Amino acid sequence: MCLEGKRPTFKIKTKHYPPKLKVLIEECxxxxxxxxxxxxxxxxRLDKIVANCSKQGWWKETFKLPW
Structure with a gap:
C-alpha cells in the first residue's frame, strides 16, 4: 500500500482529535x-499538541498520558 502511495483515511470526525495531529500524521x-x-x-510537535489539548480539556479522560 505504501509503495502505491495509499494511506488510511481519517474516518473519525475532526472534532474528536486535534487538526494539527492529522497534519503531523500526514507529514509523516x-x-x-x-x-x-x-x-x-x-x-x-506532539508535546505542543498535548499541551494545547490539555488546555482545551481534550483527552482528559480518553488518554492517560505520563507527561
Whole structure:
C-alpha cells in the first residue's frame, strides 16, 4: 500500500482529535525521507499538541498520558 502511495483515511470526525495531529500524521506519510519530519521534530510537535489539548480539556479522560 505504501509503495502505491495509499494511506488510511481519517474516518473519525475532526472534532474528536486535534487538526494539527492529522497534519503531523500526514507529514509523516511523506513519500521521501526529506519531506518527513525527524523524530525529534515529531516529539516537539506532539508535546505542543498535548499541551494545547490539555488546555482545551481534550483527552482528559480518553488518554492517560505520563507527561
Amino acid at each position: 506519510w511523506g513519500p521521501t525521507p526529506i519531506v518527513r519530519p525527524t523524530f525529534s521534530q515529531v516529539i516537539v
